[in-house]
Amino acid sequence: MKSVFLVCAVTALAGNFGCHVGTQAPPSTAPNQGLPPQTPATVAKPAHAAPEPQPAPAPNPAAVSEPAYTDGQALVIHDGKEGWTDAEAALRSGYTIVDFSDDWTPFIFAEQHAADGTVLHNRYRRVFLGLANDTLDEDGEPLPAGEKNHLELYGIPPSLGVLRARFLTDEQQTCHATISLEKVDEVESIAYVAPEKTKVEEQRTARLRHELEDARVKAKVTSLAELAQKDPTLAAKVKAYERRTAEKSAMAEVEKRLACEGMFKRGVRHATGVYDEAMRLAVRRFQQKNMIYEANYLRSKTMDALARPPLANDYQSFMRVLRERVVSAAGVLEDGSVEGKSGAPTYTGKAGKPVPVRNLVDELTQSAAEQLGLASEEGVLAFFKRHPAADFRRLRVAVKLPALPEYYAPDMDLAIVIDRGEVWYDLPWDAKGVRHAQPRKRYPSFHLYVKHNNQRILLARWRTTVGGWRAEQASDGYEYFRYKGSDVGPRVIRNIVAGPVWIAPESTPTRSLVKMKDVGGAWQRVVNYDELGPGYLSAYGVVAGYFVQPGKNGRADWDNGIRAHGSSDYLSIYSSEGYSHGCHRLPNHIAIRLYSFILRHRPMRVLGDQGMGFARQFLAGDDVFEIRLPSRGYSYQLEPPLPVDVLEGDIKGTLKTPVLTYVPKPGTKYPGPPPAVRSSDEGRAGASAKPEGEE
Amino acid sequence: MRTQMHWATPWHRLARKHWVAVATAAVVFVISMAGWAAGKNGRDAAAKLADETGKTAEAQAAKADTVHITIQTVPPRKAQVKWGRKNLGAIPVPRALVVERPRDSGPLDLIIRASGFLPVHTRAYTFTDSRVAVKLTPPTEKSKLFGYREELAPNPDAGAPAAPAAPVPVLEPPKP
Numbered sequence: 001m002k003s004v005f006l007v008c009a010v011t012a013l014a015g016n017f018g019c020h021v022g023t024q025a026p027p028s029t030a031p032n033q034g035l036p037p038q039t040p041a042t043v044a045k046p047a048h049a050a051p052e053p054q055p056a057p058a059p060n061p062a063a064v065s066e067p068a069y070t071d072g073q074a075l076v077i078h079d080g081k082e083g084w085t086d087a088e089a090a091l092r093s094g095y096t097i098v099d100f101s102d103d104w105t106p107f108i109f110a111e112q113h114a115a116d117g118t119v120l121h122n123r124y125r126r127v128f129l130g131l132a133n134d135t136l137d138e139d140g141e142p143l144p145a146g147e148k149n150h151l152e153l154y155g156i157p158p159s160l161g162v163l164r165a166r167f168l169t170d171e172q173q174t175c176h177a178t179i180s181l182e183k184v185d186e187v188e189s190i191a192y193v194a195p196e197k198t199k200v201e202e203q204r205t206a207r208l209r210h211e212l213e214d215a216r217v218k219a220k221v222t223s224l225a226e227l228a229q230k231d232p233t234l235a236a237k238v239k240a241y242e243r244r245t246a247e248k249s250a251m252a253e254v255e256k257r258l259a260c261e262g263m264f265k266r267g268v269r270h271a272t273g274v275y276d277e278a279m280r281l282a283v284r285r286f287q288q289k290n291m292i293y294e295a296n297y298l299r300s301k302t303m304d305a306l307a308r309p310p311l312a313n314d315y316q317s318f319m320r321v322l323r324e325r326v327v328s329a330a331g332v333l334e335d336g337s338v339e340g341k342s343g344a345p346t347y348t349g350k351a352g353k354p355v356p357v358r359n360l361v362d363e364l365t366q367s368a369a370e371q372l373g374l375a376s377e378e379g380v381l382a383f384f385k386r387h388p389a390a391d392f393r394r395l396r397v398a399v400k401l402p403a404l405p406e407y408y409a410p411d412m413d414l415a416i417v418i419d420r421g422e423v424w425y426d427l428p429w430d431a432k433g434v435r436h437a438q439p440r441k442r443y444p445s446f447h448l449y450v451k452h453n454n455q456r457i458l459l460a461r462w463r464t465t466v467g468g469w470r471a472e473q474a475s476d477g478y479e480y481f482r483y484k485g486s487d488v489g490p491r492v493i494r495n496i497v498a499g500p501v502w503i504a505p506e507s508t509p510t511r512s513l514v515k516m517k518d519v520g521g522a523w524q525r526v527v528n529y530d531e532l533g534p535g536y537l538s539a540y541g542v543v544a545g546y547f548v549q550p551g552k553n554g555r556a557d558w559d560n561g562i563r564a565h566g567s568s569d570y571l572s573i574y575s576s577e578g579y580s581h582g583c584h585r586l587p588n589h590i591a592i593r594l595y596s597f598i599l600r601h602r603p604m605r606v607l608g609d610q611g612m613g614f615a616r617q618f619l620a621g622d623d624v625f626e627i628r629l630p631s632r633g634y635s636y637q638l639e640p641p642l643p644v645d646v647l648e649g650d651i652k653g654t655l656k657t658p659v660l661t662y663v664p665k666p667g668t669k670y671p672g673p674p675p676a677v678r679s680s681d682e683g684r685a686g687a688s689a690k691p692e693g694e695e
Numbered sequence: 696m697r698t699q700m701h702w703a704t705p706w707h708r709l710a711r712k713h714w715v716a717v718a719t720a721a722v723v724f725v726i727s728m729a730g731w732a733a734g735k736n737g738r739d740a741a742a743k744l745a746d747e748t749g750k751t752a753e754a755q756a757a758k759a760d761t762v763h764i765t766i767q768t769v770p771p772r773k774a775q776v777k778w779g780r781k782n783l784g785a786i787p788v789p790r791a792l793v794v795e796r797p798r799d800s801g802p803l804d805l806i807i808r809a810s811g812f813l814p815v816h817t818r819a820y821t822f823t824d825s826r827v828a829v830k831l832t833p834p835t836e837k838s839k840l841f842g843y844r845e846e847l848a849p850n851p852d853a854g855a856p857a858a859p860a861a862p863v864p865v866l867e868p869p870k871p
Contacts, residue, residue: 123822126799141801477844510842519804520779526804526816617815617830618842624832626817630825671845 074396075100077372082386090398098329098368100395102133102159106328107596108498108543108636112606120608122634124499124534124542131536132159138535148262152291154536154568155588157321161392163314164384170310171381175260183246183253185307190247190254190298195276205248208241248273254298254306258282261310263289289313291320293570293587315377322374323365324589330401333448333597335361338458347457350406357457358405368399407452412601414642415456416493416564417447418584420466420486420649425658427481428469433666440576442650444486446564446584448594462590464564465572466649468579472507472662474675479509480662482677484581487562488648492641493545494557495607496595497633499534500544500565503614504627507678513627514620527625534633541566541588543595544633547644564644566591599636607635762798764819765826766805767791772831774809796821813837 069075074087074097087097109125130136131149143149152158158166170176193201215234216227224242228235251273263282264270270278275297284296290305290313298306305313327333336359338345349355369375374383387395424438446464449456466486471479504513515528530537544565548557566588572578573585586594610632617626662674768774768786776783776792783805786792796803803819805827812831819827837843 136801139801140799473842477842506841517804518779520781522779524779524804524806524816527818529802529818617832617840619813619837619840620842622813622834622837624813624815624837624840626815626829628818628820628827630820630822 074398076398085398087396095398096329096401098325098397098399100160100397102161102392103129106592107600108592120606123609123631128156131156134162150285150289151536153288153570155542155566155592156536157324161389163318163321167314167381167384170314176310179256180253181307183249187246187250189300189303190251192275192297195274198274205244212238212241257306258286293574311377315380318380322369323361326365326368327361327593330364331600332360333593334358334459337461345458347455364401367401371399372397407450407457411603413451414598415449416644418646419445420647422652423649424653425655426653429666462586463573464584464586465578465580467582470581471509473509474662476671476675478670479665480674481665482662483658485658486582487560488646491547491644492550493644494548494638494641495546496636498543500540500633501533501629501631502539504532510618510620514625527627536588537568541591543591545595598642603639605637605639607637610635760798761795762821763824764794765791767828768809769828769830772809774807777806778803
């Protein structure tokens, strides 16, 4: 009896393991082409591609056929023709392999390995890929068919498979033929008219039209332009009327354009000619699709994009996607942000002559585009037509990029300096609750330097944020204002966390911790995990570097909660009135580039997923909400840590040091005096805890 | 999606009768067969992971396609567990409610309702097997929860002034 069972068990076990052997990714069948130096050999497309493993974790249902290459091959252009070459050999020949696959992620989300070779899985990688491929939503749940994510502004560019579909669809789209882009182009912007004032504004325009028409008849001229010339006192009215008329015509075309591109949200009704919530959401979606940093109105950058043909916008999207892929492949960061009125800063090169800091991001992207025949809209469209969706599952391309500057090395002596710019500690309102402007001419800025041959070379300079007055919930359950400043002085970044999780401190207003969500067809209140993360809407963005003061004599680092992190609140970074809770925000795509660059040019250790079992309850209404966080994110440790220096900046106003107590909000009734301030190392983030009603 | 509860298995009785070897072999057999059956569906996922990570399929085969989420309340009460419109069932006290879900299929936003307690909104994840032990609070104790707002005094003029008086600034001491 025993032996029968044992035989069965052994047989079953053998079968069990055996059936999985066949699921291994097939070995590459690409022959080593024995490339001559500098010139990769090309081979014709193989007649039979290797067996195809399943695609990335977020599969694209459209990709069902076999790609035209084997695993080890990369696309290369030789004498203007596409061919396939052995990727490893191309690398050895000085080529750079750029990942064009739909399962590309930036370095920070790539699967890393521990010292013993174990794969250290990144929880957010699957979601990142699903978002980029329009297959998953922010929670990692399947995206409804036909839905699009449009998350470039949040640091998640579309995959090339998504872009391919966009190009091919837009080329075939017929509704664009009915739109007059000229009318859109005629106006620089369209003035916002609140929905409830639309009729009044129309009546005002009609009155103006009658007034000017009467004047025109009396003046015996044939046009309003002539009227303005003949009677200069009416010139301003004529100009205003013509602008309003042109804006109205443009608005009608914008509505058609947004509808044609599927920007209006299903179920949200839009009244023609009115800038209502449906219109605002459609404009925001369009801005997000085209990576336009602008408030959700029809302002100049948005209007420029609306006046371009769809394929022209698609081409710009493609170039942005290509840029991220090239930046990732080459491991560069210099994006021209250091250039001033007198051009780029210089350093003394090996030859003893001044060398300007190059804009490697643009230079290398352009080089790749030109080599691949993708430097034009037509070239990209032809490329996408040539390559079926299946090709983008694992497509890689080989390009010869310009040589990197002499200061590049695997271990670069990097350092961050943050200038807080002009800082106000004064209360932004008076005893009567009236707000007072706190203008700044010099804004906070983030600088990355490299030390090379005793020179400090500035590689990048970006706008960032510092802390200011924010709303906090005190222990009595009421909200107060509190000054949440940014620390000054030397710090280090020891840990970089990809897909960081923000543990909302108890001082976070509960109104920002609950949101409505469609759960299986039912709208219900849930904890607002968007803001906690991991995710592109997280208070820490998609990646964060943790500022600490290094512990001495065996003591732990001191963490006051300041981070330099990506942010979904992208407008706050460029706003004249944008403040954080003390952290230094960067646009997510910049933060991704920055930390990917640092991790690839500094000694570091992959710690992997930082599991935890955090749970905390809070009351909202008569329901209890429970925050559950299984992980803090995916951590990398810099060894040695990266030096950071935060400069104090110029203190404006009367107060020269920050207020440390809670300050009652104007107009709010409280049960007693303000409770004592609570502090936590997570209290410096939180896009939510801004003043009520603030956008 | 299916729910299931914990049951004692006949294998315990077999073991008590000293059929340890037989039982062990049988358990191994059952697990293996279950693994083989699941492998049909699991193959794609394993291949996907193998492709993604470069790891061999054997290493990935250890990962099941589904995860089990064990839901309990503290104190243990017969509570209804809802996920959107779906009623996942009642927690069969003293046992837990066990929910099986496809691995990595996104989180479950649950509402747990027990008579005499405030409803609790919580979340379960599908990365791995997990236990969700939810603390229940009776309405009489809601003032103990964070977020509870102290009631204003009946006289609206009581307490702190509505408009902010000029704050008495407590200034930041020099940093260490």
